[in-house]
Amino acid sequence: MSIEILTLLFFGSLLFFVFLGLPLAFVLGGVSVVFLYFTWGFDSFYMVASQIWSTMGSFTLVAIPLFVFMAMILERTGVAKDLYRAMHLWFGGLRGGLAIGTLVICAIFAAMVGISGAAVVAMGTIALPAMLERGYDRSMCLGVINTGGGWGILIPPSIMMILYALISGVSVGKMFAAGILPGILLMVLTALYILIRSSLQPHLAPALPPEERGTLREKLLALRSVALPVLIVFMVLGSIMGGITTPTEAAAMGVLGSLIAAAAYRKLEFGLLKEASIRTFKLTGMIMWILFAAHAFSAAYQSMGAQALIEEFMALIPGGPWGVIIAMMLITFILGMVLDPVGIMLITLPVFLPIVESLGFDPIWFGILFVINMEIGYMTPPFGFNLFYLKGIVPPGITMKDIYKSVIPFVLVEIVGLALLMIFPEIVTYLPELFF
């Protein structure tokens, strides 16, 4: 059977079972097993078990339970609540102020982690209830967390940039430097969108009524509650930049910080820790079982000859150099809906990179476009991983449909950002040229 037909069947059955409501992890795993049977035979199921064993051995993923645990403690002790109260007092007068504040926290979080799932779950825990409580629109909140939570791979340190550097042979340092301005650009664009949208439709992100904005004294007192979160950020970021820990190890510093915060709030008790650890287990398990199956899925797809398909496809693209780049973005975007980033990179980059370089484009610039595109893929329906991670954390009343709808404007904003980076490549190349 040709790879084209296999691809249609492969993704078609994925779509079919996901919409029938079988959990994503089992659909990815089950479809892989069925297709492996027909393309490679019974023995190849060993690959599924083997992929799970390998995923269990990925040290980078240890950061997930730790960062989630940190968020759970911050939420249950009230630290997060007080932080949002302070933010509300200071920026509450601004429509959309809390959403923008959430974006800033997301960006800081992204600078602390190199992966995406932990931030979505952590920010979903901390920020979602705080914003909903203050009358923010459900779609607005979900969209903000989905976008901002995904920035972990976009703002350095980023596992994806390191992987891209390994596959393409460009410098990791230059990739990191190149990612900084685009990260800021996306943040500014998203913030602008929130400001404009909430000034047109104030009910989406209401400002705090003037009489509740508090006196200067109240505002200053509220700042006390910012001290602990700042301490935690300082511990995590400081230990990465100061050469004390790797980004993965820094997650443990975050937990330490949150325990100190809990002690300061006199909430450091067994009941709270037990509840936090059980919730952490549930969310980490959800992420890990999706990853287990996703890794098996992309290995199965690669074994069927995915790379050959991309090669054939690229040969058909008309429209000159920019047509090729846009086609590559589209392919990445579509694959981003269903495959994990490592799989996408392994399938597409060996085909894309020689073409990109022969057309005279800068591979670092292309790498940043690629990473942003993958971040978009994480949050686009139907299968963006971030959507599923978010679904795992939201209160029961919020359905997948709400989450799907919420991301649309934010995806459009990111696509605008992507287009800007294509038109003005200097935004990407300026810092690496300055530093190296």
Added chain:
Amino acid sequence: QEEETFTWKVQSHWPGASSSYKDSLGRLKEQLEERSNGRIQLELFEAGSLFKAKETFNAVSRGILEMGTISPAYASDKMTLAGIASGLPFAFRNVWEAAYFHQGLGFEEMLREEAAQHGVYWSTDKVYPTEMVVKDPVESLEEFKSLKIRSSGALQKFLTEAGAAASYIPGGELYTALDSGIVDGAHWGAAQGAYSMGLYEIAKYHVQPALNIAGTDVIIVSQKAMDKLPEDLQQLVKDVLNEQFWYRTNEYQYKERVTLAKAMAEEGVQINTLPDPVQDHLVQTAQSMWDEEGERSEKAAEALAMLKDFLGDLGYL
């Protein structure tokens, strides 16, 4: 009558950008396909695509994959000779010595016999040195002992015994760790490895002599797949693999030198030759550790004795 074509899935342990992916696997694919008139086809998969590095030996052994590349360390569980194959620290001083030990003295044959028990045909891709890069030059034994080094496997144990602080950091976090000073030095292959990981951007001293010289890259073929080939093709595969060893060992040496020269010219890299007291200390530490590897099996003891005789003949012991 049309002849049957054999398509083999080959899982690499090298990422696509690694020089060995093209130079070793690319060459092998080209040689096999050309010399078999297209009757053997290799389908290459980059590191981690189908199986992770540590799982590749099992997959080839079960016949799920027809071929793979590994480092002997990834097969330590099955191969008692793996420790010696992946390199005893400070044993050989030149690459040709390691090559002669494998091919002239019969160590390669011993490896092949042990691998055959697991349904695997073992063929060393090349022998080459593993060398360290550091951010500040090592001028004394004290300085060596104060180093924090990113390492892995047997060398991590060796460097720890020698008094340095060796810790394992995954490849993906190596650059950042070295940059921010979590570690002061690292080994990732030698010059080409360090260059491909961008380590020379942040660590300007290339340390010599090598920590070890060994057959650290291996091509493994499933015996099941081999048995399915007609006689002539089986012989062809073995011949091509044998040539591969000599061709790649030599070419790799050349590329090491060229890469190091480039790093020196472009990045201002300097060679840091370890002072004699440090070298003496490392050799002593190393020799006291060799015997452990010999204890894994009778074959390992035999190989170790052979190695010691050889080094004695060379006047090193």
Added chain:
Amino acid sequence: MRAITAFMNGVTRLNKAIGVGVSFLVFAMFVFILLEVFLRYAFNSPTVWTNELTQLLFGAYAVLSGGYLMAHRGHVNVDLIHSLLGPRMQAAVDVFTSILFFIFTLALLYFGVDMALESVSSWETSYSAWNPPIWPVKVCIPVGTALLVLQGIVKLLEDIAIACNLSYYQPDDHPEHDPKGEQL
């Protein structure tokens, strides 16, 4: 019929108990990483064992979560079509899609057992600088999968009962009756 109910409640209770126990491993991971950072930074003497032990604990932690999650409906899905259907139709659809669930988990169980037996037969160690036994963690793969399969059978029996209006299933802690079930 009573036996079926007992089986279902027993499996669910087992998974919930195991989950609560395993969840505490997060403390161990935290402590070991912190210890490594402390020893490396303050005493310049990193250990060979902390990160690897953390890694092994994490592997067990992750793979043993499957059944617990299933018992709490924690594996996320797309509820677009579900939400349009009544409970009986929902259950019927779930009975149908469970085919794919069992294909995946049984294949994983078969090869997980295979992999674990191979590992146990040589008391496999990691051959790192520390060289700890890794067979116990490999054994966690079939154990975790078996717990997931058992909970999957419970879910299937429950769905059949709901779809066909049978009365054998009298859950003692049905997630839908448990207001905190979604959160915990």
